[in-house]
Amino acid sequence: MEKLLLSKPGKKIILLGNEAIVRGALESGVQFVSTYPGTPASEIGDTFYRISKESGVYMEYSTNEKVALEGAIGASFSGLKTLVAMKNFGLNVAADSLLPFCYTGSKGPTVIVIGDDPSCWSSAQSEQNSRFFSYLAHIPTLEPSDPQECKDFTKLAFQISEKFGLPVIIRTTTRVAHQRTPVKLGKITRPGRVIGKFIKDPKRFVTMPPRVLEMKKELLEKIEKIKEFSEKSPINSLIGKPSRQEIGIITSGVSYLYVMEALKELTPHQRAGGGLPVLKLGFFYPLPKKKIKIFIKNLEKVLVVEELEPYLEKEIERLAKDTNPKLKVFGKNLLPEVGELKPEIIAQAIAKFANKKFLIPNSRFLVPKIKRFPQLCPGCPYWLVFSAIKKAVNPKRVIFGGDIGCYMLAGLPPHFLQDYLSCMGSSVGIAHGIKKATKQKLITFIGDSTFFHAGIPALINTVFNKSNPLIIVLENQTTAMTGHQPHPGKVIKIEDIVLACGVKNLKVIDPINQKEFIGAVKEFLNKKEVSVIIARRPCIFVK
Amino acid sequence: MVKNFEQFNILIVGTGGQGLITLLQILAEAALLEGKDLKTSELHGLSQRGGSVEVHVRFGKKIYSPLVSQGKADLILGLEIQECLKAYYFANPKTTFLINKYLIPIHFKNPPTENKTLNILKKFSKKIILIKAADICQKEFGTNVTAGIYLLSLASFKNLIPLKPDSILKAIKKIIPEKYWEINLKTFNLAKQEVKKLSKGNKTIIT
Numbered sequence: 001m002e003k004l005l006l007s008k009p010g011k012k013i014i015l016l017g018n019e020a021i022v023r024g025a026l027e028s029g030v031q032f033v034s035t036y037p038g039t040p041a042s043e044i045g046d047t048f049y050r051i052s053k054e055s056g057v058y059m060e061y062s063t064n065e066k067v068a069l070e071g072a073i074g075a076s077f078s079g080l081k082t083l084v085a086m087k088n089f090g091l092n093v094a095a096d097s098l099l100p101f102c103y104t105g106s107k108g109p110t111v112i113v114i115g116d117d118p119s120c121w122s123s124a125q126s127e128q129n130s131r132f133f134s135y136l137a138h139i140p141t142l143e144p145s146d147p148q149e150c151k152d153f154t155k156l157a158f159q160i161s162e163k164f165g166l167p168v169i170i171r172t173t174t175r176v177a178h179q180r181t182p183v184k185l186g187k188i189t190r191p192g193r194v195i196g197k198f199i200k201d202p203k204r205f206v207t208m209p210p211r212v213l214e215m216k217k218e219l220l221e222k223i224e225k226i227k228e229f230s231e232k233s234p235i236n237s238l239i240g241k242p243s244r245q246e247i248g249i250i251t252s253g254v255s256y257l258y259v260m261e262a263l264k265e266l267t268p269h270q271r272a273g274g275g276l277p278v279l280k281l282g283f284f285y286p287l288p289k290k291k292i293k294i295f296i297k298n299l300e301k302v303l304v305v306e307e308l309e310p311y312l313e314k315e316i317e318r319l320a321k322d323t324n325p326k327l328k329v330f331g332k333n334l335l336p337e338v339g340e341l342k343p344e345i346i347a348q349a350i351a352k353f354a355n356k357k358f359l360i361p362n363s364r365f366l367v368p369k370i371k372r373f374p375q376l377c378p379g380c381p382y383w384l385v386f387s388a389i390k391k392a393v394n395p396k397r398v399i400f401g402g403d404i405g406c407y408m409l410a411g412l413p414p415h416f417l418q419d420y421l422s423c424m425g426s427s428v429g430i431a432h433g434i435k436k437a438t439k440q441k442l443i444t445f446i447g448d449s450t451f452f453h454a455g456i457p458a459l460i461n462t463v464f465n466k467s468n469p470l471i472i473v474l475e476n477q478t479t480a481m482t483g484h485q486p487h488p489g490k491v492i493k494i495e496d497i498v499l500a501c502g503v504k505n506l507k508v509i510d511p512i513n514q515k516e517f518i519g520a521v522k523e524f525l526n527k528k529e530v531s532v533i534i535a536r537r538p539c540i541f542v543k
Numbered sequence: 544m545v546k547n548f549e550q551f552n553i554l555i556v557g558t559g560g561q562g563l564i565t566l567l568q569i570l571a572e573a574a575l576l577e578g579k580d581l582k583t584s585e586l587h588g589l590s591q592r593g594g595s596v597e598v599h600v601r602f603g604k605k606i607y608s609p610l611v612s613q614g615k616a617d618l619i620l621g622l623e624i625q626e627c628l629k630a631y632y633f634a635n636p637k638t639t640f641l642i643n644k645y646l647i648p649i650h651f652k653n654p655p656t657e658n659k660t661l662n663i664l665k666k667f668s669k670k671i672i673l674i675k676a677a678d679i680c681q682k683e684f685g686t687n688v689t690a691g692i693y694l695l696s697l698a699s700f701k702n703l704i705p706l707k708p709d710s711i712l713k714a715i716k717k718i719i720p721e722k723y724w725e726i727n728l729k730t731f732n733l734a735k736q737e738v739k740k741l742s743k744g745n746k747t748i749i750t
Binding site for chain 1: 567581583586612663667
């Protein structure tokens with residue numbers, strides 16, 4: 001059985017950041033979990049999926065992140081303790097439901113875990129810094145730096161949500177979510193009978209004007225109270241002493257660990273912090289402004305160390321205007337805004353900032369850079385699809401739309417069948433626009449899980465507004481890229497949906513039948529209406 | 544070799560599917576068994592599907608960063624020769640490269656040969672140990688799937704990692720499912736025999 005459930009309080013076991021979040025939720029007595037898989041957040045849902053029976057926690061893979069969040073909102077309205085997890089872009093999909101949820105507030109405590117991915121290790125589309133949603137939605141946001149904090153902050157997030165009636169975001173990054181350390185365990189709280197009760201209260205749950213403006217006011221009042229809570233919270237902590245120091249560092253998340261590493265490197269003989277005061281912020285929103293003001297009050301210079309866009313830096317510049325107008329705020333002038341930070345990059349920045357000498361080792365050597373592209377697995381059904389396409393058409397004369405899944409590899413050698421790629425489900429929507437705007441031939445690929453996630457409204461649009469792309473639904477019967485999670489195809493046939501959308505040109509073909517597949521591509525590419533081929537063959541990992 | 548240490552930094556490089564994360568988990572468990580603080584970092588997702596992978600393991604008295612800093616690796620474990628070219632900037636003159644003598648073909652113009660790769664690595668550290676781990680395992684078991692375990696075991700027996708072989712063995716049993724214990728324990732013992740041979744001044748080491 002899972003070590004997560006068996007291990008006793010007080011014991012230290014090695015956990016991945018995402019597993020630690022699960023343990024934190026279990027210790028908090030979570031009852032309802034929903035998610036849509038996405039790296040670097042997938043293991044949260046996957047772990048709950050494995051332990052759902054033994055733990056008694058309700059868990060589902062929802063159709064997409066918006067639906068996952070809405071499920072969580074309903075469970076929260078019914079009084080259940082709820083957690084929802086997704087990757088960064090998932091929050092864009094869920095944002096429509098997130099904002100009103102902050103207006104109504106949560107009833108059952110609710111935690112939303114968001115995994116960002118600086119350096120785009122496992123993310124197409126953009127290097128999103130999801131912390132901006134904290135401002136947009138007015139949602140309290142905590143940033144853990146290691147697995148112990150992942151567990152502890154998750155528990156704290158449930159407490160904050162319970163106390164103030166607002167959902168709380170735990171924002172991780174790849175190097176937190178996929179970091180392992182020993183974690184000291186607490187006691188698991190059994191979820192009990194997972195049956196809530198929805199008590200009618202339209203004043204609370206209906207966001208219609210003019211009430212909606214009152215709700216906004218109430219939300220801002222809640223945030224003011226949480227600000228006070230943040231001021232007193234030990235997760236905003238000071239390392240070293242700021243008094244009589246001329247310089248100091250403010251940081252959060254995994255960057256804190258790199259800062260401490262860099263300081264140890266630069267001043268090896270000193271204690272932790274190397275003598276420089278460091279303010280570590282566990283709260284990203286709302287910020288403990290008084291604590292920050294006290295920290296910067298007597299400094300000449302402060303270095304803000306954060307990944308991606310300088311949100312903290314801007315806040316600190318604003319605070320300095322009141323409290324210490326002469327303060328020089330350093331941040332993105334010494335650190336990159338693109339790509340994740342690393343200890344040596346921060347050491348270099350601190351050295352410049354503190355007038356010390358530091359040279360990153362090996363940065364001057366030139367070595368041939370090898371490139372090893374990821375590959376479709378041997379035996380993957382997509383090989384068959386791509387090979388049939390190349391036989392059916394001249395790839396130079398056809399536009400190929402890509403979408404999110406293993407089939408993004410269509411863009412790499414040896415395939416080269418991807419002319420545009422954006423976000424989940426967008427291949428079809430963009431195909432419609434191109435077909436309306438041009439007279440060129442177009443084939444788009446979309447996986448089955450992605451089709452359910454966001455492809456269906458776009459397909460309906462091609463019928464309603466009359467365009468004729470050829471859409472190939474790659475039905476491998478799993479969410480393969482993120483770890484083979486199940487999806488609605490288990491109970492709903494894609495051809496039934498396609499027909500119900502009003503598509504007339506439809507074929508379901510196992511791509512092992514190359515001749516039939518090639519014939520269908522040739523035939524459908526000349527149709528005046530939209531066409532769909534469902535390429536049905538399971539992923540080699542589907543049992 | 545490494546007795547009193549503040550911290551020990553290991554970088555493992557290879558390609559997706561070679562079991563790097565399992566090795567990382569074994570090292571982390573072994574370090575915990577010996578009462579060390581530790582942090583690791585790994586990557587998941589599509590890029591790992593046969594692409595280049597690098598994972599970090601650090602342990603010692605107090606560990607902050609989960610990532611090894613540039614120039615700070617004590618040991619670089621290469622499960623594939625060319626992939627070591629991605630790890631060079633973590634090396635310093637004291638770094639040991641322990642490399643599986645194994646090449647996975649690459650789509651690349653003039654891929655760097657074994658000799659060329661080793662010559663480049665020598666600019667960073669002279670301590671390069673090339674072991675036919677994949678061949679040895681293939682010959683013994685008909686599969687090279689445990690080549691990583693072989694290298695890891697060898698590293699502990701040769702004292703290239705400051706963790707006792709016994710801790711590594713216990714960690715293997717903790718991390719690897721019981722049905723695969725037999726082949727992994729055999730691999731562990733195979734490495735033990737090899738180190739005995741090596742200490743008598745025998746073959747396979749190239750520096």
